[in-house]
Amino acid sequence: MSVLSWIRRRRMAMQMSCAEVGAVLQQYLDDELDDETAPLVEAHLEVCRRCGLEAATYADLKHALAHRAEPSEESLRRLREFGERIVHGDVPHDHR
Ligand SMILES: [Zn+2]
Numbered sequence: 001m002s003v004l005s006w007i008r009r010r011r012m013a014m015q016m017s018c019a020e021v022g023a024v025l026q027q028y029l030d031d032e033l034d035d036e037t038a039p040l041v042e043a044h045l046e047v048c049r050r051c052g053l054e055a056a057t058y059a060d061l062k063h064a065l066a067h068r069a070e071p072s073e074e075s076l077r078r079l080r081e082f083g084e085r086i087v088h089g090d091v092p093h094d095h096r
Pocket of ligand 1: 017018021044048049050052
C-alpha cells in the first residue's frame with residue numbers, strides 16, 4: 001500500500017467512532033450497509049485493532065453457523081469473555 005492511500009484509509013477510518021462501528025457491525029457483516037458507510041466501516045476495522053478483532057469474532061461465528069461447523073477455539077474463548085463481562089455487570093461500552 002502506498003503512503004498516500006494509507007493516509008486516505010486512515011482518514012476514512014477516523015470518520016467513525018468505535019461505538020458507531022459497533023452499532024452497524026452486524027449489518028456490515030450481513031452486507032446490509034449502504035455504499036457510503038460500508039467502506040468507512042471497512043477502513044475503521046483495518047486501522048482499529050479492537051474493532052477488527054470484534055468483527056473477526058462475529059465473522060467467524062457467522063461462518064460457523066452458516067456452515068454448521070465448529071467456531072474456532074479462539075472465537076469461543078472471546079465469546080465467553082464477552083459473556084462473563086456482561087454477567088459481572090461490566091457491559092462493554094465505548095472504548096474509544
Ligand atoms: Zn474501533
